[in-house]
Amino acid sequence: MSRDSALVSADWAEKYLGAPGIVFVEVDEDTTAYDTGHIPGAVKLDWKSDLQDPVRRDFVNQQQFEALLSERGIGNGDQVVLYGGNNNWFAAYAYWYFKLYGHGDLKLLDGGRKKWELGNRPLVTDPVSRTATSYRAQTQDQSIRAFRDEVIAAIGAKNLVDVRSPDEYAGRLLAPAHLPQEQAQRAGHIPTALSVPWSKAANEDGTFKSDDELRQLYGGAGLDGSKSTIAYCRIGERSSHTWFVLRELLGHSDVKNYDGSWTEYGSLVGVPVALGDEPGDPPSN
Amino acid sequence: MTTNSVGCGAPVQSAPLPASVDLEKETVITGVVCSGEGDPVGGAYVRLLDATGEFTAEVVTSPEGQFRFFAAPGTWTLRALSRAGNADAKLTAGRGLNEVALSVIA
Numbered sequence: 001m002s003r004d005s006a007l008v009s010a011d012w013a014e015k016y017l018g019a020p021g022i023v024f025v026e027v028d029e030d031t032t033a034y035d036t037g038h039i040p041g042a043v044k045l046d047w048k049s050d051l052q053d054p055v056r057r058d059f060v061n062q063q064q065f066e067a068l069l070s071e072r073g074i075g076n077g078d079q080v081v082l083y084g085g086n087n088n089w090f091a092a093y094a095y096w097y098f099k100l101y102g103h104g105d106l107k108l109l110d111g112g113r114k115k116w117e118l119g120n121r122p123l124v125t126d127p128v129s130r131t132a133t134s135y136r137a138q139t140q141d142q143s144i145r146a147f148r149d150e151v152i153a154a155i156g157a158k159n160l161v162d163v164r165s166p167d168e169y170a171g172r173l174l175a176p177a178h179l180p181q182e183q184a185q186r187a188g189h190i191p192t193a194l195s196v197p198w199s200k201a202a203n204e205d206g207t208f209k210s211d212d213e214l215r216q217l218y219g220g221a222g223l224d225g226s227k228s229t230i231a232y233c234r235i236g237e238r239s240s241h242t243w244f245v246l247r248e249l250l251g252h253s254d255v256k257n258y259d260g261s262w263t264e265y266g267s268l269v270g271v272p273v274a275l276g277d278e279p280g281d282p283p284s285n
Numbered sequence: 286m287t288t289n290s291v292g293c294g295a296p297v298q299s300a301p302l303p304a305s306v307d308l309e310k311e312t313v314i315t316g317v318v319c320s321g322e323g324d325p326v327g328g329a330y331v332r333l334l335d336a337t338g339e340f341t342a343e344v345v346t347s348p349e350g351q352f353r354f355f356a357a358p359g360t361w362t363l364r365a366l367s368r369a370g371n372a373d374a375k376l377t378a379g380r381g382l383n384e385v386a387l388s389v390i391a
Contacts, residue, residue: 030345085345114330118368165341167357177333177342177354180306199340204332204366 003211006248008081008107010115014122017041023074023130026113027084027094029237037123039083039116043072043130047090047237051097059259065101065137073130076104083109083116086237087199087206093240095248096257100145102138108244114206144243146230146256148264151190152271156282159229160193161218163242164262168234169195171275175234185266188273190232191280196221198238201245214245225252232258232265293319293350293386302353308381314361315353316385318346320369325350326389329367336360365389 016022017040024042026034034044045051050068053060060068074080080103084091088108095108109116117123146154154160167173171187189195200217201209208214223229229246231239236259247255258265265271274280302313314333318326327348333341336359346352346365358379365372370391376383 033345087343114366117328118330118366120368165335166337166339167335167341172357173341175355177356178344180303180355181311181357197339204364 001248001251003208003249006106006108006244007110007208009110010119010121013039013081013083013109013116021077022079022081024081024083024109025072025074025091025094027082027090028113029084029086029090033085033113035125037125038128040122040124040126041128042083043074043128045072045094047093051094057264059097059100059140062101062137062139066135069135069137070133073132074135075133076136079105079107081107081109083112085113087114087202087241088112089198089237089241092244093237096144096240096243100140102141108248111205111207118205143254144247144256146232146258148258148260148268150256151230151232151258151260151265154228154230155190155272156192157227159223159227160190161221161223161229161231161239161242161246162189162193162195163198163231163233163239164189165197165199166195166277168262169193169197170277176238183263185263186273188266188275189262189279190265191272191274192282193232193274193279194221194223195277195279196223196242198233198241201242208245208249211249214250218246218250228254228256230256230258232261234262235259236261293317293323293325293388306355310380312356312358312378312380312383313353314356314363314376314378314383314385315351316363316387317350318352318365318367318372318387318389319350321388321390326365326367326369329365329369329389331387332364332366334362334364338362363387 027045082091174183231242233239243257246252272283318329329346331352332343370389372387372389
């Protein structure tokens with residue numbers, strides 16, 4: 001993968017609005033954002049009600065995902081262009097999620113809603129309806145999804161990248177600072193995890209930094225390119241942003257997103273936790 | 286809690302807090318983004334940077350220009366980006382409510 005195959009610019013997107021075979025999809029944390037104005041023709045995905053199982057903590061299953069995309073009018077052959085607020089966190093999360101279920105032609109809109117809005121590009125409130133399709137998903141590609149046991153086994157063996165803010169990594173904050181801090185789980189990070197906040201990979205307008213800057217960022221942080229990598233954050237959406245950078249932009253081959261992330265790890269009984277600004281050592285047996 | 290219609294010339298009006306927020310424990314940083322003409326700026330992107338200048342969070346202002354963060358006691362920088370211009374402000378926050386006004390300049 002590379003920048004050309006995974007990313008499109010706002011200028012490109014504006015040129016191809018309404019083009020057949022291209023579906024713009026908005027995915028936000030603030031799910032009311034779409035209703036206040038969206039890219040013309042874009043359909044909405046609610047990261048919570050559409051993409052999460054309503055009872056268990058897990059994703060919708062293959063059949064539910066098929067039903068969702070069919071209903072939204074997304075076909076297997078369509079090029080899906082994802083964008084959203086929060087510097088594309090949830091759009092990157094949806095990108096990773098669409099990959100998990102094997103969608104072929106996927107792009108992320110560089111800069112997401114922010115770049116689009118600050119550039120005074122058109123946003124409309126018109127309802128969008130597309131003809132239903134018969135979407136067929138693949139079984140989940142587990143090569144890009146990490147579960148907790150694999151994460152614990154990776155301590156001291158693989159690259160672990162904590163992409164939350166420095167204060168969350170150190171244990172001074174329990175959640176990103178736009179959310180209340182009362183949380184059930186313990187504070188801190190997985191021992192040996194490198195701290196590379198997702199925001200270091202993005203410019204102020206939400207676009208990704210250049211490949212050279214990104215290579216320097218992760219190299220400088222001590223990411224060993226010869227090892228496999230697992231990225232995590234609090235609930236798996238910011239780490240999708242970093243997963244996208246490492247695998248889709250920089251072309252690293254074995255990168256997984258741990259969607260359980262800190263809300264799961266920080267609630268596990270008996271696992272090692274490191275506090276403070278340093279990665280910390282693996283626990284001695 | 287009621288929301289007042291905010292005029293940027295008036296004293297700082299912060300975003301209403303959910304009833305579940307405990308101000309004994311939370312460090313809330315809140316305020317309004319105003320334009321040079323004194324009008325509230327809705328849809329502005331406000332970022333919270335930590336004491337080292339590192340990004341911590343970002344929110345979009347309400348139609349009344351309001352923003353709100355849940356931080357920790359310490360030194361923070363706010364930076365607003367909008368179609369009407371940008372602004373920066375530095376503050377030292379303590380537990381409870383910390384109010385900041387941001388005036389953007391094109």
